[in-house]
Amino acid sequence: MVNIRCHKEVAAAPHLVLETLLDHPRLNRFFNAQFKVVQSAVHPEIHGGSGCIREVRMLGIRFYEQILHADHSAIRYQIVGDFPVKQHHGEIRLRHNTDKQSTRVDYHVRFAAPAYVPGFVLRRLITRDINLALTRLEALYATC
Template structure:
């Protein structure tokens, strides 16, 4: 199993961070991928939240992710099918610290037989670190 984790303190509230990360059309600002909403969130959920299915395209590969949790405590999503990885789960947690928020991002999954665990670990670690660093830079008061 591959399990990667990255944390960063960001100068924004949990609600602002949640709303920013649920703005699927603009996530390419933080990831080297494009995102397209295929199904909107369930009734009475926050925009882009629980029930939303998005298509992610990266390096010529497309797959679907579904938002399974979205509130001011965090966001959780899963890859709908077992492609390109199995049992992919992303968990982003928000912990308010005054005017700052500690963001913890974890991805766990099983690599396919043709991708070594170490390589997938490195790719995913790079992606989540890049995401949180770019997200942090967006709210940096400089």
């Protein structure tokens, strides 16, 4: 199993970070991929939350992710099926830091690498992409 953990402090309240990360069609601002909602959330009190399925296109491949849970402290999602990786689970935790008036974003992904790509290669690529996305998210809320 490949485990990836990244974190970043973002100068915004958790509810703003949550709304930003659930704005699926605009996630390309942070990730090097295109996103499209193919099924709306089951519980509309959090737009883009639980039950939402999004199509992800990157590097010439297409796959689907489903939001399993979303609230003001966490987003949990998984890739639907076993492509491009198996047993995928993602979790983004949002922790309010009252001292700094910010949110600590903890991003954890785990999955089984396919036989045709070594796990250490995927770990390196995905870690780089998540760190870049978190840096872009941080920049969105940075004060000048």
